[in-house]
């Protein structure tokens with residue numbers, strides 16, 4: 001029986017092996033992605049020729065540490081593949097992301113990729129999204145008002161803190177962690193949230209994932225569209 005960290009390593013390494021020579025790669029964020037970036041670094045040392053765009057400052061640091069060459073959107077307009085973790089995955093490959101607060105850049109990178117691969121351990125699979133609080137990135141100015149608007153949509157928002165301070169994203173924004181209990185229509189909720197003034201982006205990824213690689217106690221399996 002493998003623990004969750006071993007399953008994250010398993011799927012992270014499996015996904016890194018999908019990357020082919022010459023590819024432009026989107027690097028997600030989080031503890032599962034750590035293993036993917038580490039393995040990619042090993043492959044680069046063995047001669048794999050790629051360039052990558054990271055979705056967070058932390059991932060950028062890992063890429064530098066493991067020797068994965070980085071680029072940015074001023075030089076690259078489309079990515080061949082993006083690989084990222086998730087906090088929840090439902091049977092329709094809809095996702096909740098943003099547990100680490102990187103959701104905005106993650107969504108930009110996923111949208112720029114021809115193929116978006118998600119890597120999770122089996123504890124992330126759910127029948128309905130929503131038990132995990134939905135991260136909503138909001139502007140610091142007027143976040144209190146945005147919070148009331150989200151509550152009007154049925155959520156219970158809490159301003160994210162870290163180490164006793166208000167958490168600030170890599171983009172200089174705040175995160176409201178919003179409990180919705182069960183999200184019956186993720187697409188409709190995404191649209192409603194995006195209509196609110198002050199909302200920058202949400203952690204709902206609808207219709208974006210092409211494939212989910214799941215690490216299970218008895219091995220790796222994939223879910224495709």
Ligand SMILES: O=C[C@H](O)[C@H](O)[C@H](O)COP(=O)(O)O
Nearest residue numbers: 030031032098099100101102
């Ligand atoms: O903002 C963070 C990201 O969406 C992560 O990909 C997500 O929280 C999953 O992270 P982990 O692999 O650490 O469980």
